[in-house]
Amino acid sequence: MQSCSSPKTEPVSDKFEITDSLISRLLVDTVAQANNTTLLTFSAKITADEERKAEIFPMVSGTVQNVAVRSGDRVTKGQTLARVISAEMAGYDKEAISSSAELSNAERNLAQAKELYNSGLSSARELKEAQNDFLIKQAEDKRAQATLKLNGGNNNGIYTIKSPLNGVVIEKNVTSSMQLRPDNDNSLFTIADLSNVWA
CATH class of the missing domain: 2.40.50.100 (RNA polymerase II/Efflux pump adaptor protein, barrel-sandwich hybrid domain)
Structure with missing residues (x-):
């Protein structure tokens, strides 16, 4: 006689079983606190x-x-x-050369005026004029040389x-x-x- 019943099935196990092949690949380690570093990325412009x-x-x-x-x-x-x-540097060069020449001339004139004054052949006023002229030419030469140097010149019309x-x-x-x-x-x-x- 046949009855209406389903065939008996084996109960399903909830157990996890480790197979031999899994055991051969298994690594065991001790739990420890790791040095946790967080990497942050920002966009920036380097200047x-x-x-x-x-x-x-x-x-x-x-x-x-x-x-x-x-x-x-x-x-x-x-x-x-x-x-x-x-051309500007050439102009500064010309001024510097000219002022140096005028200073040399004023220096010679002053030396000559001193000799004449010491010999009694010229007056104190003429000596004073030669001294003043020398000081003026000296100041002009300093200005011309400073202008040349400030602008990077070197007596050849070249700006460096x-x-x-x-x-x-x-x-x-x-x-x-x-x-x-x-x-x-x-x-x-x-x-x-x-x-x-x-x-």
Whole structure:
């Protein structure tokens, strides 16, 4: 006789069993507190410290004769960056040479006036005039030499652009044969000390 019953099934075990192949790959370790480091990522812009950066503009007009550095080059304070042939510098040179010659002439005249005065052949007034002329020529020569030096000249009509600090050329906006004007809004070079930067 047949009854309406379902076949008996084995009860399902909730136990987890480790097989031999799993045991061979199993690693056992002691639980310990790990050194947990959190890595944070930020977006930033790296810039040079404004206190350690110099933008160099032309002091005179002229034509760039040669450029001695490129972007990325390390430079030292006083190093030549470029040379410019300049009519303005030639004018400063002429003034410096002329004032030196006038000073030498005034110095000779003063020495001669002293000799004549000491010999009794000229008056104290003539000696005083020679002394005053010498002082005036000396002041004019100092001014002309200072103007020449301030503008980076050296008695040959060449304006030498030099680095004002130790650092790296981070920007270069000048090429050989380029015409320069002193009212140019763009710097020729930007030099920065990159030993400390801002982020």
